[in-house]
Amino acid sequence: MDSGDEQDVPDSQGRKKRYHRHTPRQIQDLEAMFKVCPHPDEKQRMQLSRDLGLEPRQIKFWFQNRRTQMKAQQERTDNCLLRAENDKIRCENIAMREALKHVICPSCGGPPSNEDSYFDEQKLRMENARLKEEVNYVASLPPCYQLQLDHVSSMASKYLGRPITQLPPVQPLSISSLDLSVGGYSNPGLSPSLDLDLLCRSSSSAFPYAPTATSELEKPLMVEMATNAMEEFIRLVQTDEPLWVKSGSDGRDMLQLETYERMFQRPGQQLKLLDTRIEASRDSALVIMSALALVDMFMDASKWQELFPTIVSKARPIEVLASGMAGSSSGSLILMYAEMQVLSPVVPTREFCFLRYCQQIDQGMWAVADVSVDFPRDNHLASQSRRLPSGCLIEEVPNGYSKVTWVDHVEIEEKNPVHVLFNDLISSGMAFGAQRWLTTLQRMCERFACFSVAGVPTRDAGVAPSPDGKRSMMKLAQRMVSNFCANVGASIGHKWTTLSGPSDIGVRVTLHKSTDVGQPNGVVLSAATSIWLPISPESVFSFFKNERTRTQWDVLSNGNTVQEVAHITNGSHPGNCISLLRGLNSGQNAMLILQECFTDASGSAVVYSPIDLPAINIVMSGEDPSYIPILPSGFTILPDGRSTGGQGASSSSNPMGGSSGSLVTVAFQILMSSLPSAKLNLESVMTVNNLISTTVQQIKSALNCP
Template sequence: MDFGAGGDDFSGGDHRDSSDPHRRKKRYHRHTAHQIQRLEATFKECPHPDEKTRMQLSRELSLAPRQIKFWFQNRRTQMKAQYERADNSALRTENDKIRCENITIREALKNVICPSCGVPPVSEDPYFDEQKLRIENVQLKEELDRVSSIAAKYIGRPISQLPPLQPIHVSSLDLSMSSYGGHGMAGPSIDLDLDLLPGSSTGALSNLPFSTMSISDMDKSLMADIAGNAMDELIRLLQTNEPLWMKSADGREVLNLGSYERIFPRANTHLKNPNIRIEASRDSGVVIMNGLALVDLFMDTSKWMELFPTIVSRAITIEVISSGILGSQIGTLQLMYEELQVLSPLVPTRQIYFLRFCQQIEQGSWAIVDVSYDLPHQESQFASSCKAHRLPSGCLIQDMPNGYSKVTWVENWEIEDRAPIHRLYRDLIHSGLAFGAERWLSTLQRICERFACLMVTGNSTRDIGGVIPSPEGKRSMMKLAQRMVNNFCASINPSNGEQWTTLSGSNEFEVRAALHKSTDPGQPNAVVLGAATTIWLPISAQNIFNFFRDERTRPQWDVLSNQNPVQEVAHIANGAHPGNCISVLRALNTNQNMLILQESCIDKSGSLVVYGPVDLQSINVAMSGADPSCIALLPSGFTISPDGRQQDQLQAGESDHGASTSSSIGIGGSSAGSLVTIVFQILVSSPSAKMSQESVATVNNLISNTVRQIKAALNCTTS
């Protein structure tokens, strides 16, 4: 992008009152070729014209004096940036030349052979040779640090981390950083005050091979090179439309693999393997959060997990390879580990090591790229059912007025399935919906809406026991509900390595269970038994979501209500969709001191209904605005997603799912049915690490009865 000399005037031409709400947007003026030619000629003679010269140019070119002044300011800034980049390029070239000579000399010394005896010569004094090398290394390091401090401002990472034999390729889009590297980075940051589950980001490091791994300078140089190339590729994926991207049958943007292979041949060596399939999609939308706040959240591992609890089951920053510029995240390069999930025990997590690199593209625009990075011995650590490799993926974040951002998201995966995918999830995963860009973006939009609602000082219209929630009470209730949802998502694919055990199975569904230690604040030190199953229903995901969150139909399936009527006694909205809300429910004709806390949320990728029993006193504590972190929670609930099948697939595969199609199907006809995962968590009285026969029988009966009641209520017959 050409700032100043390209002829776009952002400065004025519109002298109306800026407070006028109809005139908030600035008017853009493109200079004519004659105007630019005349301005350039004057600039060559005098880069700093006085007021008299500016007034003369104003009359001659029919431009406002303010426009003339701003053009020269922009032109001087551009020239300064060009000189700085040229100086920086010369420094890098000289540095690379010295390093190559150093490597050549060292390699030559290794191969020196004595002509008389045929063996390498022995140094006269190894001690002094070593000391000499130490002094040389100190001198080289000091020189390199000096050059790095100069270059870091412009290229986003120190020269010492560039590849030793060739300079890293920097995209032309990086050039704007020299002009805007320090502009727009400072500003108010938003603390979302998100509650991270204990141990979720740093726990069990010893289970992973990087706990004792050291990263050499050569490795860091290689990582910087890979990240830079990945950023270049991501920018092209984000900014190029046809023929690189095309519309699928359901209207999604998917990658044209033929065009992709022609444009990026070096990145597609794996496409020749017939056992590898590609999942690549792109989506864009508006998010209620400013760009810098999003960048900070994405680069913080803990906040990253909090933004995407339904997708990211575990994330760890192994090492910060390069820190950001001037205390910001711009230019930060991190080596990370991540486990991505579908909310069902039937789908193994995707485990990857990857590099995350953040770059400012221009003022108010940032790109964050993720790309897989292979580490030694990772093959033996990962699950054998699926090998996942993330090609350059990530997002472009662009500031919009009023604190909004436009986010364009790209997901690009190479997947090698080493074991069959469970039949219920085969279509959803093969369609690319399970881990696609649409799921990431819709989740981000929903979570940011939730935070925006947290900032609104609106109260519930209902009170509990005479307690009317204040803004602090609303915030406390939302934090409590958020912790409940995070606990629920973490229980489906625990980060501490517990494996699901199949307790029973049939053509309709199979029940799986796992034991884990309770780590939730306020929870007694006990063993929790989690049990889950996934079923297919020939009904749209929207209709199933409405069924579960409707208190009038709750007695038909909820064991906590004991088939008694249920009344909603408090309601807090946390999104634009009416289904995104927090409710406090009371089952009538039962213990009035025991309530049900529930959060329901929905976006275009799926929905959740999560609930748990909470006593009246704890609810009143939260509603009063007190810290809810010590309130015990043991959530259960449902995850609902489209099945990924088109209607023309339904007839051929309905016997495969064991359910009839007598009920209504997907809204808009885009999906044949829905996948519903049912999850229960139960405290186990025995501290034993083994499941007793009594526990197995209890969860089997609980889930089996719940499935039958749901199908009966929805008129879904079984074969």
């Protein structure tokens, strides 16, 4: 029988009554109305009756049943929390009883003194009194709630393989991130042969978090955490002064911590960790992507990492706790792991295990909220940085655009020191703040929009005349940039070793065995260093992007000038583009250079890779470029974070504020050997050290820097 048909069913007295089953469309429209207004008035019920072809009393009864269902769900969640708390206290009392039986005096080895015994006994009685109050409350609940609690207990017993009353003491859930180790920096003495195993990492680093199924007792707590985080995030978005105030130096929205603590009843942030500080910022902007497309990318860890390759070095889903409504991400809840980075090997990454919750809060308006979690697992915790309620509010606007309001709110444990060059950038909050996320999002959305354009603009014409050739070239360039970003930072698993170099930072090197499709097979040597230049990031970016000045810094060009033979626009800024370069004084079989340049207010980069002519022919014909091997090198340019002061620029015009200089990271990747058993020898060390040192010296000389 179809879902919309009617059938006769007997009632309690044997009489038949008409039973109507709603169609999926009717249920969907009713659910949508329920989210907006759980208590519709008579006029709204009449309108629904006309739209859905139902009687007004059917509408009325449906909403009554739906409200009852929601109330029952909430009560079940509350009862689960209550039972978990009761079992926790019971376990604590059992543990204290056992401990009192075996207490000995550390001095004489005998039983404890009467005073200590009296103190412990009084403490035990207080705990028992509190337990009795909780148990009495449970006993006073109606029988249906008692059955729900018994059901939860039996489920937990079945899942854990033992009665819940025999569980060891449970650690309470706290809003803090799962702490994972960060790759440290070492400086072993150089020797003619360094063992590859001491430096080597896998081409695709192992996932640092071992996924473990979430128990039935943990899920209601996570749902409650995510719901509370969503409510707090929406308040952070909608409230202005005195919660948020404009920064006098650059016009950014800065969170007033005292006001926040009063508003959300968190005096002194409660148990604030030692050596931690709060970073909180807010910004909004228009991006050229639909709200639904953005929500889809945020709720997919792989797409989210692809959207932010310069910020998110790793992202993995741990467990999908709720899948949301059919055909929609609304209501979906995911436990995720992510690692955030700044593109330099000397800036420690930030790792978080957090809940990501998505909810449609109005027609055309979505909210995605994050909050860190911490619960017992087999992993060793090394950091206590955590994401406080944060996220983005996405509102659909005409012409395919969306207005995105971003709130970033984290508590950072500064366990790993930041190098002095990057101290101003990190301490100012600009390196990981809302402005960097939004400016990157704007640029990447423009890139995706250019990718979707069917035609090829006249400026982009050349050796890439077809739309398929253009898209293939853009795919290859995107993979090149993602590979570069993944190998230049301090991501977990990168065992950087410091050599002598042209700056205080020195040259950092690391090896990895490359076996991935699209990379040369063998042992790849990555080398990088960071320097400070007293020149604006815009000027430094223009210097690296200009093909006429390439001979002034490209040591490997042998003095040959290059010519741009293909150009693809990547966004509204003229600096966002993909180029194919060819040496003017080289032979016909010489290597070409694929290069992508991109810039926004948070930073810039120039990434390039040599590529042979047959591979380019494959790309220009529009074929899949996934198997073309590339080994990118390049430069990243960041503002140094030292405010020029007195500008008062708004966040929309200059989100990152003024800057008195640039932080430039120079990075090379070289195929050291095609043999997987190769070792880093002194000759390779000297070669890469001289390569970077010479490049840095030529850059400083060309820019007239001391």
